[in-house]
Amino acid sequence: MGAVVLTRERPLSDAPIRVLPPNEAARRLDELAALLVDAVESGASVNFMRGLTPDEAAGFWRGQLPGLADGSRILMAAESSGRIVGTAMVTFAHQPNQPHRADITKMLVHSGLRRQGLGARLLAAAEAAARAAGRTLLVLDTESGSAGERLYARRGWIKVGEIPNFSYDPDGRLRAATVFYKDVQP
Numbered sequence: 001m002g003a004v005v006l007t008r009e010r011p012l013s014d015a016p017i018r019v020l021p022p023n024e025a026a027r028r029l030d031e032l033a034a035l036l037v038d039a040v041e042s043g044a045s046v047n048f049m050r051g052l053t054p055d056e057a058a059g060f061w062r063g064q065l066p067g068l069a070d071g072s073r074i075l076m077a078a079e080s081s082g083r084i085v086g087t088a089m090v091t092f093a094h095q096p097n098q099p100h101r102a103d104i105t106k107m108l109v110h111s112g113l114r115r116q117g118l119g120a121r122l123l124a125a126a127e128a129a130a131r132a133a134g135r136t137l138l139v140l141d142t143e144s145g146s147a148g149e150r151l152y153a154r155r156g157w158i159k160v161g162e163i164p165n166f167s168y169d170p171d172g173r174l175r176a177a178t179v180f181y182k183d184v185q186p
């Protein structure tokens with residue numbers, strides 16, 4: 001996306017959110033990559049440093065494809081004007097003694113479309129997908145003080161605590177992370 005101007009025929013509140021099948025994710029790696037680059041360029045702590053290239057970002061998503069194909073993770077995607085503008089990934093714990101647990105990662109909303117409720121809808125969709133798959137204990141971490149932290153708290157996630165100096169933000173400053181969990185049993 002980056003330099004692409006986002007125009008909308010419909011309000012963002014109508015943007016469809018669905019499970020992106022692995023073959024479609026493979027076909028749309030460039031859009032997923034652009035979304036990840038946009039997040040890093042906006043200063044978000046999403047495991048990468050500033051300067052992430054579209055090729056590197058595509059490599060990250062390519063690495064998720066086997067998990068999408070074998071059913072060990074689910075990628076939710078939001079679309080607007082035919083482009084992927086938001087994601088949330090549910091990764092099932094692989095440990096035999098945690099068949100009820102999953103991690104939520106890559107909660108991303110394009111920087112030009114934030115603060116309109118799409119993040120909250122994506123998170124709700126990811127929680128519902130996890131619950132439908134029998135994963136009722138969800139875990140995630142996020143940069144302390146970030147928009148993500150406010151979003152998770154607002155949606156009823158429980159703050160476990162904060163880990164100081166957990167990771168570098170894209171500009172090389174060490175940041176704390178806040179760990180959350182949510183029990184989504186029906």
Ligand SMILES: CC(C)(COP(=O)(O)OP(=O)(O)OC[C@H]1O[C@@H](n2cnc3c(N)ncnc32)[C@H](O)[C@@H]1OP(=O)(O)O)[C@@H](O)C(=O)NCCC(=O)NCCS
Pocket residue numbers: 039044045046106107108109110113114115116117118119120121141142143146147148150151
């Ligand atoms: C975290 C992230 C996914 C949230 O996405 P989002 O679409 O902006 O989320 P929402 O719109 O649901 O909520 C964000 C804010 O907008 C506000 N908001 C929601 N709808 C609104 C509306 N219609 N009008 C005005 N404000 C609105 C919310 O109250 C919230 O306010 P807050 O920041 O003061 O808490 C997004 O900021 C992002 O992609 N960040 C970069 C990547 C990242 O850090 N991800 C988390 C990693 S774990």
